[in-house]
Amino acid sequence: MATIHTFFASRFGDAPDIVTSAPGRIEVLGNHTDYNGGTVVGGCIEKRLFVGITKRTDKTIRLTSSDPLSLDTPVVSSLSSYATDDLPDWTKYPLGILDELLMSTSLDAGFDLAVHSEIPTGEGLSSSAAIELGTCLALDAVFDLSLHLNQMIGLSHRAENRFVGVPCGLLDQTVVGRGKENALVVLDAGSGLHQVLPVGASFRLVVFRTHIRHELQHSPYEVRHRECRDAIMSLERLIPGVRHLARLHPADISAYDIVLNETLARRARHVVEEQRRVGQFLKALNEADLRAAGSLLSASHESSKSLFENSTPEMDFLVAALSANEQVYGARLSGAGWGGAVLALVSDSFLDSDANRLADVYQATFDVRPKWWRTTLHEGARRESH
Numbered sequence: 001m002a003t004i005h006t007f008f009a010s011r012f013g014d015a016p017d018i019v020t021s022a023p024g025r026i027e028v029l030g031n032h033t034d035y036n037g038g039t040v041v042g043g044c045i046e047k048r049l050f051v052g053i054t055k056r057t058d059k060t061i062r063l064t065s066s067d068p069l070s071l072d073t074p075v076v077s078s079l080s081s082y083a084t085d086d087l088p089d090w091t092k093y094p095l096g097i098l099d100e101l102l103m104s105t106s107l108d109a110g111f112d113l114a115v116h117s118e119i120p121t122g123e124g125l126s127s128s129a130a131i132e133l134g135t136c137l138a139l140d141a142v143f144d145l146s147l148h149l150n151q152m153i154g155l156s157h158r159a160e161n162r163f164v165g166v167p168c169g170l171l172d173q174t175v176v177g178r179g180k181e182n183a184l185v186v187l188d189a190g191s192g193l194h195q196v197l198p199v200g201a202s203f204r205l206v207v208f209r210t211h212i213r214h215e216l217q218h219s220p221y222e223v224r225h226r227e228c229r230d231a232i233m234s235l236e237r238l239i240p241g242v243r244h245l246a247r248l249h250p251a252d253i254s255a256y257d258i259v260l261n262e263t264l265a266r267r268a269r270h271v272v273e274e275q276r277r278v279g280q281f282l283k284a285l286n287e288a289d290l291r292a293a294g295s296l297l298s299a300s301h302e303s304s305k306s307l308f309e310n311s312t313p314e315m316d317f318l319v320a321a322l323s324a325n326e327q328v329y330g331a332r333l334s335g336a337g338w339g340g341a342v343l344a345l346v347s348d349s350f351l352d353s354d355a356n357r358l359a360d361v362y363q364a365t366f367d368v369r370p371k372w373w374r375t376t377l378h379e380g381a382r383r384e385s386h
């Protein structure tokens with residue numbers, strides 16, 4: 001917290017008026033089901049991104065980030081030119097929020113905004129939703145907009161779809177907006193309704209970061225999105241009114257896959273079976289059967305690997321090595337895939353030495369040591385007091 005104040009002052013000469021923060025998130029289960037009208041389960045991690053903001057008296061916008069890859073002087077734009085100025089890629093996230101806000105509100109002034117993040121980027125932990133929600137809360141506070149959290153989640157999602165240009169579903173923004181301490185967020189993306197599901201101390205998670213960076217922009221994400229849309233459009237001819245892949249039964253895929261080519265049939269089967277697994281996972285949690293819950297995570301990974309093809313050899317290696325440990329209930333890639341983080345549900349007898357040994361084996365194979373940490377579940381985006 002002190003860091004965002006100091007950082008803001010070092011770039012803009014004074015402390016920010018308002019500070020907000022938003023966490024990274026893990027996707028626990030429900031892989032690529034959100035934009036297919038399905039259910040997803042996620043939670044917020046302890047690593048957060050901080051946004052400092054001060055309203056200006058003119059129409060200038062200045063943006064700066066403490067990321068070592070960013071410029072060490074603020075990027076300068078204005079309320080009238082931000083959409084056409086040639087600006088660094090990361091500024092699309094805060095400016096996407098501005099762009100969405102300006103569709104329904106007019107702002108009488110520009111602002112200085114600084115971002116300082118603890119969330120690793122390119123690791124599938126959704127630093128993008130964190131910057132969106134953090135910015136949204138900051139603009140809401142500094143311009144007295146009184147937006148409801150639901151509006152901010154929707155606005156952040158649309159900003160990513162339109163201004164950033166990634167056709168993501170609602171998972172990241174909902175979890176980052178709605179996360180609670182020691183609880184999972186269960187989102188029914190078909191209706192947009194969510195539920196907060198408390199989990200006990202025995203729900204222990206370990207995150208391993210592969211060294212393969214993942215970006216949603218320019219990734220096969222858009223291709224999968226299109227494949228899922230093509231699959232449902234073909235299936236709708238045989239099952240009128242079905243609209244979402246996640247609403248199908250696994251038997252439907254076998255019965256109707258004559259209208260799908262082999263690739264589309266695999267993508268559709270992943271989504272339909274993943275939706276089933278989410279239901280079984282929630283049931284297992286309800287029965288406090290963590291071993292059953294974990295086995296569904298591993299089944300999800302297997303499906304990602306063979307049907308949805310969004311895994312990597314590094315992720316497969318980590319999941320296989322984790323699964324060989326008796327104290328691991330299950331493991332899977334978390335998030336979009338094609339790099340990023342692997343998540344494991346572990347027993348309380350899974351030791352740091354187990355994780356370190358695994359990191360040794362990974363390093364011996366891939367020449368890079370994966371970072372790992374035990375994560376607990378935390379509160380979502382919020383305004384920070386000074």
Ligand code: GLA
Nearest residue numbers: 031032168169170171335336
């Ligand atoms: C990314 C997207 C989400 C979701 C996941 C995959 O995190 O932003 O909307 O589609 O991938 O489940």
